Amino acid sequence: MKTAKLLLHCPDKPGILAEVTDFITVNKGNIIYLDQYVDHVENIFFMRIEWELQDFLIPQEKIYDYFSTLYAQKYSMVFRLYFSDMKPRMALFVSKMSHCLFDILARYTAGEWFVDIPLIISNHPDLEPVAQRFGIPFHLFPITKENKQEQERRELELLAQHGVTFIVLARYMQVISEQMIEAYPNRIINIHHSFLPAFVGAKPYHAAFERGVKIIGATSHYVTTELDAGPIIEQDIVRITHKDSVQDLVSKGKDLEKIVLSRAVQKHIERKILVYKNKTVIFN
Amino acid sequence: MKTAKLLLHCPDKPGILAEVTDFITVNKGNIIYLDQYVDHVENIFFMRIEWELQDFLIPQEKIYDYFSTLYAQKYSMVFRLYFSDMKPRMALFVSKMSHCLFDILARYTAGEWFVDIPLIISNHPDLEPVAQRFGIPFHLFPITKENKQEQERRELELLAQHGVTFIVLARYMQVISEQMIEAYPNRIINIHHSFLPAFVGAKPYHAAFERGVKIIGATSHYVTTELDAGPIIEQDIVRITHKDSVQDLVSKGKDLEKIVLSRAVQKHIERKILVYKNKTVIFN
Amino acid sequence: MKTAKLLLHCPDKPGILAEVTDFITVNKGNIIYLDQYVDHVENIFFMRIEWELQDFLIPQEKIYDYFSTLYAQKYSMVFRLYFSDMKPRMALFVSKMSHCLFDILARYTAGEWFVDIPLIISNHPDLEPVAQRFGIPFHLFPITKENKQEQERRELELLAQHGVTFIVLARYMQVISEQMIEAYPNRIINIHHSFLPAFVGAKPYHAAFERGVKIIGATSHYVTTELDAGPIIEQDIVRITHKDSVQDLVSKGKDLEKIVLSRAVQKHIERKILVYKNKTVIFN
């Protein structure tokens, strides 16, 4: 059953919820999901609503326009509209570590996610055999300080050719530069191997070991121009003890990283994330 | 700011959400909380909505009647209506272990909860000094097989005299009989010291130790006539190892029990729980 | 650096620890790991000790005999001796679900584990493409009530031919019969998709949904003749809410299952598990 998904936010005012649900119900849309939330600090209303299009009186191609004219202007809404048959297209960026890549490709192969993965991009050749094993084109873009801007420009062209809608950095060990972030705002998902904001930057497991923490974590977030400081999507942790070496942390952390990254990717694919300022609203 | 809280469920139909929110908005009620959920297996619509009464056009004492007549009948709703100045009145039932009792009284004393605790009932005298320390009347009702029905009848009288609206069994080591459960349906909260449905009944820590589990749990639930089988409100767990003795499990379990019980009590006080069949819907 | 690993248990008596460590030290073995534990209920001493063989005065092939004669008899020890260059050989049994299989093969391919996987056995053809993708021989043994004993007998022959030392049931949906369990005592690892002992048997996610639990789990254990009742190796859990459908539980459970199973397999490979009666002692 084909559905529309509408995500919006706007300054909170009485009646918005009733008006939007009424708009759908009156036009014979069957609402199958609704979640809303008001941020009382910022006074912002957030909403995610999904309805079946079968008997909906407004033609699919006109919904955006109607909603924009009738409600978005009135309430100063920022909104996005998706249809259930629009399949997101994901590009995977990897370097040398395979655990996140395998986890994502296993889900993809098993049909767990409604997504296409037209290509894998890497700055190292190491994981090409994995890509081949799953039959996904692998593009090597070695990065040096000198060629970085140019290589990213070529990557962006390739992404555009393949109609990529979002990027997943599956332990890609290169800082993404501004031009790419601007091309994919809140659409580049990274996994950082620490419990952010602790241990920003390089070698977080070494830093965690040094500090003697009793718990380590992993954090998936959207990439912004400030390193490891973008909106957090998902975090999880695992207990460690004084007996764990740095190598043990790396090993335990891998399981965290792949699960936390995959949870974030799944929520992105399911259109359950709204970003406001530097935070995420995650609908159930 | 005085508010009304409405919890309801009914067979799902298009338009319910829009109608209910419209009812409040049109009558100048400012909605400050709304959460709804549709059980697509049972086809039941659940909703919790809270609004400010200040400018609400319908007088407080008529809201129940109006809502009942205008909507509840039409949609075959089961609903409950609370006002923010109605303070729930809790009776505590205890036996010999003090950890849950202390935890609840500490929160009560610190003003964490909007609740009154007019009395503590026990089948053993052991915890009377704790009750005295907190200045709460302590009533001793020793229970034997012979006097159980009669003692419970007297307890029910006492509860009625004190206007008790719900009961918390804070490690009360006696099975509650049917007459009391019927007097307080879905209003008696128990804490069971296992991860239900594992280890129903007596001595769950011994059973957990015997089975060699690697995780133990605690479960708070509403009491029904079937032992440890009522609607689950909250559960949590803690890791154990082969090194933990039964006594270690008891000790680690105590922390779980008090936290899990208090979380459940808090949700009950905040009117965030709806029971349908033998399950709970817990609103955020 | 080549090492010996000794795991033992025996009735507890004073002096055992000192004697065993002395045996190794006196013979110029460098102890790099030692963990011991006394079960004061059963009065059993458990120990795991690892030492470097480089300067050890007793030749590797005679250690078993010496230790047996000098200590094991004296203290009625049950012990196992491993050398670090003995690579365990794992057979994977699968049916239709791929998530555990992918997780194990990804680790295997990435070289995370010191193990060989000479073959995959299945009662369904579905996962043959996955096996091919990773270049591991896939053997199909369809099972019916009639042919079960005979098929298992043929599987056992195949396992023997390949020198398999332990079996991992990666969501293999068939009860293993006694002849195979006896051939691999405490060497068949299963993953059950519930928090045992809750929800033994078929369809645990459906049962968890029915019961309305707030947390689901997964349990890896050694297979014994009683269904889902063998010694537990590892468990973990994830929170759910009333909003989660059975399908959501299945989906969240998959991540649990693969991680819990892989943790158990890793501990088995590293020779960190001792089974006593129906429980495991897991050394760090």
Added chain:
Amino acid sequence: MKTAKLLLHCPDKPGILAEVTDFITVNKGNIIYLDQYVDHVENIFFMRIEWELQDFLIPQEKIYDYFSTLYAQKYSMVFRLYFSDMKPRMALFVSKMSHCLFDILARYTAGEWFVDIPLIISNHPDLEPVAQRFGIPFHLFPITKENKQEQERRELELLAQHGVTFIVLARYMQVISEQMIEAYPNRIINIHHSFLPAFVGAKPYHAAFERGVKIIGATSHYVTTELDAGPIIEQDIVRITHKDSVQDLVSKGKDLEKIVLSRAVQKHIERKILVYKNKTVIFN
């Protein structure tokens, strides 16, 4: 049964473990607990051993001297020796928040811990009624920038008079100055309401809210002269969502704080913690 507990660390060398256990066994001490650990990065051997004194051939008052002479010198050991009848004496420092104080006093009253609490010290009068309720002397020391050194000096006198062996800062909202830290090295336990090293310093819940984390934590640690940077004893976390306000974080955090602090205090009382450089070794 009276026991001795020995905690030690020293540069790792072959034979230490055998020698120490031999020393006890040969002198007819019955070892009831032993745990050891080698830090292979620092090459340090850590050990905790406990034995019954009943038949031990060396008189209790000479054990320290014998062990020091025979082993500690030889191996450059740092060691501490405790006897099971030496009851630690804890001073509680509080300010205005009662949750940690209640939790500790409830355990103390219920006899969960082998400890004396001769006094409570506070910089605010707010919690005096709680102290009175539990019958523990309450001493008020208001702190200003001007009087801080002098007040702490007087506190130290009072602590000495009462034979206090360690201090617990149960949400004491004052930085402890160097003179007190030096008087109680690795014997002042603090609870910080964040997942250290994230959100060091004041208002960590506000900072966590601002950053939009999905998990909050609490950390208990020994106090050193660098703020919130001492050796970590215990940490734990709880999940939050975008729906949680700062006040919700404070409320959820309270449960974390009290449990995490009490776990740390319990380990300290049980003599299970060794500090080496800026990290803790926590024996089971």
